Amino acid sequence: MCIKSILTTKYDDLILKNTPNWRSISDITKKVGGDKSAVMKACERLVEIDYLQTNPNKNKIMYKRKNELQDEFNFLIMMDKFEANQKIELNRLKQIPTLMMTDGKRFRSKGIELMENILEQIDRASMVKIRLKHQKEIELISSNVANNRITILDNYIEKITIALMNKHKEEHTIKAIEEYFQNHNKKMDIN
Secondary structure, eight states, X not given: OOOOOOOSSTTHHHHHHTOSSOEEHHHHXXXXXXXXXXXXXXXXXXXXXXXXXXXXXXXXXXXXXXXXXXXXXXXXXXXXXXXXXHHHHHHHHHHOSOSBOTTSSSBOHHHHHHHHHHHHHHHHHHHHHHXXXXXXXXXXXXXXXXXXXXXXXXXXXXXXXXXXXXXXXXXXXHHHHHHHHHHTTXXXXXX
């Protein structure tokens, strides 16, 4: 099953393309090219959203593209991981007094890091939503199950974006946040 989706790192498409069979992280890195630690992190995130499966082989962890449907149990486990990561970002958001530098035009380094992490969370949830919509269209999964999961993911995305916007109500900060997401090919619905 091939789905064109928004992937969270530049390696995701290549990793999925090159893992129809079991491969070690070294093999994947050779095929994909790039930084081994970034490829490893991308693989771990793909495992979290149930796109890859793992199989320990002696001292190595092997990865393989997962082609079967995500069952309810694995969806709930994935959502638990998503929500745990979201709690971390919500706590970080509370600890950062302002995202912007004193000039009001540029993000502070901690602000950029927070925005990148939030964007990655939104991207990962969007990947799962795209997969669910596709599975619903080709009738691999019932409309009720798909719609329920999509609603859960929408609520997850909405929670972090609302928290971000409620924390920083200054007009110049809101504009900078909107521009950040637009420049990274994302559109936040801000009301």
